[in-house]
Amino acid sequence: MIEVKSYFTFMHKKKKFMISCADIPSLAEHINVTEPVFPGFVEIQDSGQTAFGSPYEDSIDHIWLGLLHGLEHLDEDVQTPFVYQPIDFCLKEVNQKLVISVHHNQVVIKEWAFPFDQGVQAILTGAEEFFAVVKRLNLHLFKDEIDTIEARLTNLKAFHKKRSDSS
């Protein structure tokens, strides 16, 4: 089973700490809802491998929007730039696998492969959980766009369910 978890990261008195996306009371206590960016990381865990994770800590909101965009354009070579490092990531379907790759100067520096249907389903579930938290915390950056993002998620779920059922 593939599990997807999201963590926000914070600095306090020179110490970094992380709060799980599931811990809404702690997030509400520490998050500044007016910020234009939210550091954190996403973990996509399958047996024996973890995609992204803490080494790829970045803007967690940007990673999630990039994952959604990647799922919407799987048949194109769409690269999402990281915010805090000169690297990009890309989602592709290769031989019934969902391949996530990290690129630097067009060279693949890291790559993970997951069973396609389970991988897509896990990412969509993780995205739903993340953007539900964004909405509940009322992060100002998303106030005009959260409805559109939710609609994109609904469309993606319907598209992949139909595709999975027909295969």
Next chain:
Amino acid sequence: MYPFTKRLLITFFAFMMIFVALPVSDIEANTFDWKIYSNSIEYNQTGQSFTNRSCGQVNNATQGFFRLPNTSSSQTIASYPIDHRSVDLDFGSCSTYGMTHVLARHAPEHFIGNPTPVQSFFNPGRSLGNYETIIADIVAQNRTQIANYGFTSNGTVVYGNVNQGSVRLVIKGGKIITMYPSGWGLGEHQS
């Protein structure tokens, strides 16, 4: 043999000899401009070493240079008009966005440590004002893309140039998030 063909062959073999003589490992090593140690960074070109700063020192330097009344993250240092709106360069914070983030993460004299896996630095010797000028120039060169996407939650990534190469500027929600060398100024982590 025709003289032209002979000259062509000599030139070809000369190029081949130079190519074979180049050590591949040196070409790879040359892609790094910096060595990253636990408490400092070293510029390969000059051997200059820069000890990691604290975030407080970065905040003080930024407040002093731009003569700011306080160190509130939302304090705007510069505004760049785009259509009827403006993109703001805020004081920000070392770990998230704005001027202090650019300095704390990518200006060698102000780097505070905790490097990312792929970490890039500007060349040393730039003033704080010069970083602001680079931001202003890149914004001016990418007004249409910024107008279309720079005010969204996803934001936009735009590029400009300094003498050393390309620079990536990230804008989200109408705010300058960060800016760093793209494809040069790379640091090699030392174990």
